[in-house]
Amino acid sequence: MTGELLQYGFMQRALIAALLVGLTAPSVGVYLVQRRLALIGDGMGHVALAGVALGVLTSTQPVLTALGAAVAGAVAIELMRASGRSSGDVALAIMFYGGIASGVVLISRAPGGTPANLNAYLFGAITTTSRADLVVFAVLAALVLLATLGLAPRFFAVSNDEEYARAAGLPVLGYNLLLAVITAATVVISMRVVGLLLISALMVVPVATAQLVTGSFRTTVLLSLGIGLVVAVGGTAGSYYADTPSGGSIVVLAVATFAVTSVATRLRSALTRRTREQPGPVPG
Template identity: 65%
Template sequence: MTDLLALDFMRQALLAALMVGVAAPLVGVFLVQRRLSLIGDGMGHVALAGVAVGVLTGTAPVLTALVAAIGAAVAVEVIRARGRTNADVALAVMFYGGIAAGVVLISRSSSSTPANLTAYLFGAILTTSTGDLWVFATLAVLVLAVTFLLRPWLFAVANDEEYARATGLPVTALNVALSVLTAVTVVVSMRVVGLLLISALMILPNATAQLLGRSFASSVRWAVVVGVVCSVAGVVASFYAGTPSGGTIVLLAIAVFVAAATVVAIRSRYAAHRHRRAERHDHEHGTGCGHPVVAHGDHLDYVHDGHRHAPHQGHYDEHDAARHEAEKEAAPR
């Protein structure tokens, strides 16, 4: 690890991965809530057209991609707000037209076309320059600041758009803001994971977090942790394995999701087994039954054979004190 940190380009790559690992899940959590998981993928297609314009005109591709992505973000919300039945078709035309235009325009460039196309489609984090890093840092800070300031309203709209509209929240403006945040995140992430894979880093950490978190706030924290770990570890693994950073990061995020899903499934089966065992418990607990009594919230648990049983509607439930406290903490007040 020391030899890796001694390289300037790797330090820059790790910083870029850290920024993406924080920003992408924070924006993605609201996309998951609104069931717009693939919107980042579509904006990535349009951003490629912006990259192509930058390559063809000699302008900074990051900036032209940002303009194209933000334009697409606003157009998406305008089309959605109109609510016509052909809105999905219009979005598909815009997104696939973006990637087609990007491929055609990049092919007209005098520079190394395959290298440029691959770098932006699938990521080329090791080619991130100091200038790119400063631009990405500025955009990442902007995303984090706006997300932090708007998070209560973004959550309200994502949770129930009609109710938020009825309470007087500027739903359309908030939807546009979220779309713009998504567009900026796509541009920040394109050199790390690539335009075709960025949606995965927005969604997969949040999918994992939903398995591990017990509330919205804890799920957001889990998503950021998973995003940072997968991004940084993916860059390190790609350096030593000689693999593309974007694909390595996404595969690692998938592996973490599968592992979390497996652990949760095993725990659920074990909990169900304990519950069935408690329900079959024949001993009647009560005053003087001879088993220790433990106060547990608003009721009493009886310790029997190493388990804590609580009477519940004619049977006994298996109780876990730590889980009970966590559920009380997560419950709405």
Template identity: 55%
Template sequence: MDILDYAFMQRALLAAVLVGITAPAIGIYLVQRRQALMGDGIGHVALTGVGLGFLLSASPVWMATAVSVLGSVLMELIRWYGKTRGDIALAMLFYGGMAGGVMLVNISGGSNANLVSYLFGSLSTVSESDVTAICVLAAFVVLVSVGLRRQLFAVSQDEEFARVTGLPVRALNLLTAVTAAVTVTVAMRVVGLLLVSALMVVPVAAAQQLSRSFAATFAIAVAIGVSVALGGTVTSFYQDVPPGATIVLLTIAAFMVLTALATPLARRRARVRERDRASGDPAECAIPATRAPAEHVGT
């Protein structure tokens, strides 16, 4: 049986590739900002957009994009001005988004199957209009995450330093949040709203096991994202298992394998460095004490 003989699988595989690229591409900035769970919160809010799409007989993808972008902007405003009660406001936003989505889907007459397909992903429901929307949104995510990588990395690493250098920190923070929201809607048809955050974060964490340079981590994370997205989609087709759950489990498996491989290598490198220092290796002694941290390399 040839998987490409089916039109819905052609669409699903294309969507999987785009998801595999976009999720880690923006996820690396969220990891740097220590906002790894931001995608999960946006996913909750995006469900309200899905419900509005059903209620208004509009495209759920585009409605979810609009609502999740609005939600991401609110999250940033709460982060700036919420202070001590910001976590409560965020919790209400997340849970309200989820409850609102379930209620709107119910009011619109949608079935539980429709809701589950958006929560956990579904290969057979990826339509041609969905693919068009995903392609447009993915292009925006790649343009921002790659084209503004230096500025976004600087802000994610140290906001105060970025502000001193003249970067528009708040605008870039908003842009990161909006791009994350767009990524969630790109991924929801394949991975699902409840699982998309894992594909934004875990490939980056796995890539960091092999490299501390930003450029290398970015490239490895995207490679992992594409591999697990395609692998999970194909496995889902042949084994009749949920695509979102399969993709996430493969991502976690990749993280565990790379961690197991990286640990002895890191120990070996540490022993070599210690031996070189003890023997007075000129190359080792020539490294200045004020060398920039490894994570800045490649920016």
């Protein structure tokens, strides 16, 4: 079975892309979850679609225009958030919907634009990753991981207590902008196998799963990277056999992992409580 899977060039490329996004998405997502901004990646996916559409329309490389749009959107989002105005929430919503709506409209007007390849951009497909895409993805993934792992203590401090970080003299706005830009880069890495509407799930769900069983930030990061890798590669392989969109398959697998872990940890804590109650009076 595995041999058959790896015979095809498109499948090899899809699996490598899955591996890259499976590692990078949770490494960024952990900081989004930490600052309770789990939905911001979703918005960036919306904005990136406008860039993808622009790329399809002008028949240049859609991956590069998507990167441009996502980075510009991410910086705008972060500056809006930093301004702290209450109107910022509505402004973000307008940006997200403007991005996805103009994306859908532009793609429908493109020469090669069909409902099928719109679906592929939104929900992922295993047949679409090109060799040139892989080069871009690999470079972006390396840069993202260098930042998220190399600067982990700083991102941790800024995400954990922004005001304290500022009082300590850390360039908080700079780190927030950098995090926004690498979030945008991760959205772009995801655009082939995961899809722009589902990448946010791959950033958040492995982290949510990992923290059910961890007590430290470090182990949460490492475990969520492992979970991301397994569900991304597993979901991509599964979509080959089941003939389903790869992004959907990856996220279904991720959510199932979360559900099973959640039930298991609850059962375990219920069992330990019962066994603790049996021997006699519990102190405290």
